[in-house]
Amino acid sequence: MPELPEVETIANGLRQGGAGAPSILNRRILSALVLWPGTIAEPSPEEFVLRISGQSIRQIGRRAKFVVLQLDQDVLLVHLRMSGDLLVEPVHNTVPLHHRLLLALEGGWRLAFNDTRKFGRAWLTSQPERLLGELGPEPLEPTLSAEDFHRRLLANRRQLKPLLLDQHFLAGLGNIYTDEALHRSRLHPLLPANMLSLEQASVLLDSIRAVLQSGIQHHGSSIDWVYRGGDFQNHFQVYQRDEQPCPRCGATIRRIVVGQRGTHFCPVCQPAPPEAGAA
DNA sequence: CACGAGACCTGTTCGC
DNA sequence: TGCGAACAGGTCTCGT
Numbered sequence: 001m002p003e004l005p006e007v008e009t010i011a012n013g014l015r016q017g018g019a020g021a022p023s024i025l026n027r028r029i030l031s032a033l034v035l036w037p038g039t040i041a042e043p044s045p046e047e048f049v050l051r052i053s054g055q056s057i058r059q060i061g062r063r064a065k066f067v068v069l070q071l072d073q074d075v076l077l078v079h080l081r082m083s084g085d086l087l088v089e090p091v092h093n094t095v096p097l098h099h100r101l102l103l104a105l106e107g108g109w110r111l112a113f114n115d116t117r118k119f120g121r122a123w124l125t126s127q128p129e130r131l132l133g134e135l136g137p138e139p140l141e142p143t144l145s146a147e148d149f150h151r152r153l154l155a156n157r158r159q160l161k162p163l164l165l166d167q168h169f170l171a172g173l174g175n176i177y178t179d180e181a182l183h184r185s186r187l188h189p190l191l192p193a194n195m196l197s198l199e200q201a202s203v204l205l206d207s208i209r210a211v212l213q214s215g216i217q218h219h220g221s222s223i224d225w226v227y228r229g230g231d232f233q234n235h236f237q238v239y240q241r242d243e244q245p246c247p248r249c250g251a252t253i254r255r256i257v258v259g260q261r262g263t264h265f266c267p268v269c270q271p272a273p274p275e276a277g278a279a
Numbered sequence: 280c281a282c283g284a285g286a287c288c289t290g291t292t293c294g295c
Numbered sequence: 296t297g298c299g300a301a302c303a304g305g306t307c308t309c310g311t
Contacts, residue, residue: 003304038287065305081305083289098289117288119305158281167306174304223304239304260283262302 002080004172005215015060021088027105028056036100041121064135064171075128084120087112136170150201153193161189162259176239179264181208183238188270189263238264
């Protein structure tokens with residue numbers, strides 16, 4: 001579920017507080033309760049509970065789609081995958097059905113990891129770079145230039161859609177924002193990456209940034225029951241709008257499956273590459 | 280190397 | 296009303 005803008009929104013909320021809950025910055029973790037052992041990727045659930053208790057939360061950030069909590073000794077990395085969410089709530093509240101991990105904090109609050117589908121994972125580690133180091137560049141980092149991006153595209157013969165979803169190529173994009181960025185840049189999802197000119201690569205990078213920044217401004221997307229807050233779903237141009245008119249040209253938006261992911265595009269604004277089949 | 284299929288999970292929606 | 300299939304914001308692993 002959450003892509004870069006949603007994870008950014010969640011991390012910001014934990015840092016700043018809001019919706020009746022305080023910031024969790026500099027709060028001490030008093031104890032931990034693992035409700036679904038599969039949630040703890042490392043170390044063992046037992047060691048996780050022992051090691052995290054007593055540490056305070058010193059920094060809250062995001063890298064790719066990971067929420068990064070810097071503790072006194074370790075770093076807590078949380079990946080929300082498809083249905084995860086992090087909530088700050090009163091420590092004595094009834095525990096909802098899909099809560100998987102609870103961290104009791106000072107002051108009567110707890111940080112809860114809620115994850116219906118159980119795909120989400122948490123890592124407690126002193127070497128976060130082991131997990132974060134292999135990720136691609138952050139798209140919103142100004143140090144990523146159009147020339148760099150073009151060079152990376154040229155080194156790949158893969159189709160744009162699966163390549164942009166690959167976190168080793170670029171960090172943070174998921175299914176929604178990839179479809180939206182490709183539509184904005186008028187590029188077909190099946191176009192081979194190494195066919196892009198520098199100009200096209202530059203437009204694509206600008207589009208990715210515009211779409212992500214808009215997502216962040218709208219506090220992310222709330223597609224179904226999972227989310228609270230964000231309203232970027234009201235600004236989708238193509239995502240889940242198949243059979244509806246393209247806002248830019250009026251043509252009918254199509255849905256195809258690419259790499260087992262639903263892919264939405266405008267067949268007129270985003271002309272098919274030669275040999276890519278009709279679609 | 281690149282791609283597709285399957286796995287990991289639960290829930291909703293849609294067609295018959 | 297019931298029931299199965301398809302689908303869902305992600306990522307890993309395996310086989311070809």
